[in-house]
Amino acid sequence: MTGRVVLVTGAGRGIGAATVRALAAAGDRVVAVDACQGDRGEVGYALATRAELDEVVAPYGDSVVAHLADVRDLAGLQAAVDLALDRWGRLDAAVAAAAVIAGGRPLWETPVEELALLWDVDVRGVWNTAAVTVPAMLAGPDPHGGRFAAVASSASTHGLHRLAAYNAAKHAVVGLVKGLAADLVGTGVTACAVSPGSTRTSMLDATAALYELPEVEGFAVNQLLRRLIDPDEIAAVLAFCCSRDAAVFNGSVLHADGGFSP
Ligand SMILES: NC(=O)c1ccc[n+]([C@@H]2O[C@H](COP(=O)([O-])OP(=O)(O)OC[C@H]3O[C@@H](n4cnc5c(N)ncnc54)[C@H](O)[C@@H]3O)[C@@H](O)[C@H]2O)c1
Secondary structure, three states: OOOOEEEEEOOOOHHHHHHHHHHHHOOOEEEEEEOOOHHHOOOOOOOOOHHHHHHHHHHHHHHEEEEEOOOOOHHHHHHHHHHHHHHHOOOOEEEEOOOOOOOOOOHHHOOHHHHHHHHHHHHHHHHHHHHHHHHHHHOOOOHHHOEEEEEOOHHHOOOOOOOHHHHHHHHHHHHHHHHHHHHOOOOOOEEEEEEEOOEOOHHHHHHHHHOOOOOOHHHHHHEOOOOOEOHHHHHHHHHHHOOHHHHHHOOOEEEEOOOEOO
């Protein structure tokens, strides 16, 4: 096997699942992590199910393995890293794609519990993912190939109305990545963030529902591409961020948003 070994969170569907497929198609081996909470999650929409995660990994035999873990649970994530090390003896890259969205009200009418949830999943989840994967990359056979990529959002650079908690969380993801990159100076391992625009996934359906929009197509007008982005387009960017060639993105935010201008 010549491919790299990558851990992907939020792998049950959407951008995370598309990233697993892109990496596997390129010959990489992947630990596909998701909490698979279905409709048992704390958010107002259903998250991925175990059946969806199993469907993502099924085509790739022993090259891709599913692992059930909530990104809020450090031990569960550490077990995912251990799985990669036990099976393949190394970890080369990690993609932190798991997140949830909530909002729909102005900040002053938003229950603070919503901020707490987004902080826990969208920020602490990325933090935890870095905390367990980066040491494995540093200790691995190819630290100069070690790559950490967090999925941020256009909400990390813009203020999207009625999404103050999500804006805060995604701005924090960028801050976390920049701090991580500074900590990694001289190690060879690098960190970057990718900020997608409106991408055709279940989270975008949930966002439309928060705005009481009947469908998602209206989001396309915010992007100079004038269409929604396909998850495979973001996955291609993330797969490149996992490659040895992506060191130049260290400490950077890649705006994969089709020219987002709300
Ligand atoms: N879809 C968009 O328009 C868009 C735009 C900008 C950024 N993003 C970001 O892209 C990433 C992927 O989102 P998506 O659009 O594919 O959403 P999605 O809801 O389709 O997928 C998110 C995945 O994360 C998993 N997940 C949620 N909470 C988890 C937890 N606590 N632990 C482990 N897994 C958990 C879900 O089960 C699901 O499989 C997120 O970080 C999101 O914020 C999405």
